[in-house]
């Protein structure tokens with residue numbers, strides 16, 4: 676092993692004040708010292724570890740997976756972040772891995788916020804495009820949620836609003852807010868994640884639901900449903916089937932809603 680090839684030691688040094696665990700601090704200090712030319716045997720004796728540990732630590736930090744490695748050293752519990760944000764663990768894992776190319780201070784900020792217990796919903800930081808298809812239309816046409824290329828079929832069928840369409844969701848908006856800003860009248864009741872009226876099923880992409888309190892983990896896993904009033908896209912593109920809130924799977928969770936009274940629908 677020579678000098679760190681993929682990681683700037685100054686960035687590691689800048690991250691040092693940010694990390695919390697002794698293990699992560701030791702890992703970063705070893706990498707910085709190694710970059711200055713201190714040998715693995717000497718480092719091993721400084722830190723009371725094996726030379727193998729020093730080599731593995733430097734290798735791990737000197738790779739594209741820097742952030743996820745340090746996140747792991749910091750004790751970030753991917754499963755817990757996923758549960759808190761109502762995301763698949765693989766999404767959170769990808770997210771941490773994706774941070775490997777980000778400036779280190781930003782990544783450290785994410786890890787620190789996690790350590791402080793304030794897991795923020797993951798957002799793309801830029802607008803996301805949401806494609807939507809109405810569930811009743813889907814049923815009338817004999818299509819199914821599991822159909823391959825469901826949205827391609829909808830586009831080819833020349834469907835238009837309100838049954839089918841697309842709109843942009845800004846980073847600080849929920850899907851329902853963006854739909855309404857674009858003139859759509861989607862079902863809702865509580866607007867706070869406590870009923871099923873605004874539910875959509877995610878067919879492609881992913882949506883976080885900070886603060887939702889009604890859907891069980893099992894329901895989310897089995898149906899891939901999200902509540903659009905609190906749902907924020909975390910992928911650049913999301914495809915959702917709307918109007919599923921009063922289907923059998925969610926009927927028990929419905930509340931009386933203003934849209935029931937006006938007869939509005941998506």
Ligand code: FES
Nearest residue numbers: 864866868873904
């Ligand atoms: S309107 Fe009740 S959860 Fe969205």
